[in-house]
Amino acid sequence: MEENFFERVYEIVKHIPEVKVTSYGAIAKALGTARSARMVGWAMNASHNRDDIPAHRVVNRKGLLSGKHHFGGTNLMQQLLENEGIKVIDNQIIDFEKHFWEPEITL
DNA sequence: AAGGTGACCGGCC
């Protein structure tokens, strides 16, 4: 079964617990391609094809909702995070490191 | 097949 790079990213993102967030680089590193963090973001872009991908739990290393612009609405991504108990102010996650979750491949 | 692109990251000022 040749899963594409995207599938790997999806698997990890889908395994992100609620009230937890992670960064693109972390996912990329978990996949073994830490330098392909951009690819992770790209995978999220394609995640629109899936509905089980909580892309709102994936942010950049600064804890900024970099992809909120792509989420459809403007504050939708922020609303989702706040709905899960994650405080977000001005597109930035509060206590980002506290909510940070290290992605691990659990297949 | 080649080039452009991108929801990034790390280093430096």
Add this chain to the structure above:
DNA sequence: TGGCCGGCCACCT
């Protein structure tokens, strides 16, 4: 984390 620059890697046309 404030801003800029280079690298990196897979996907799309």
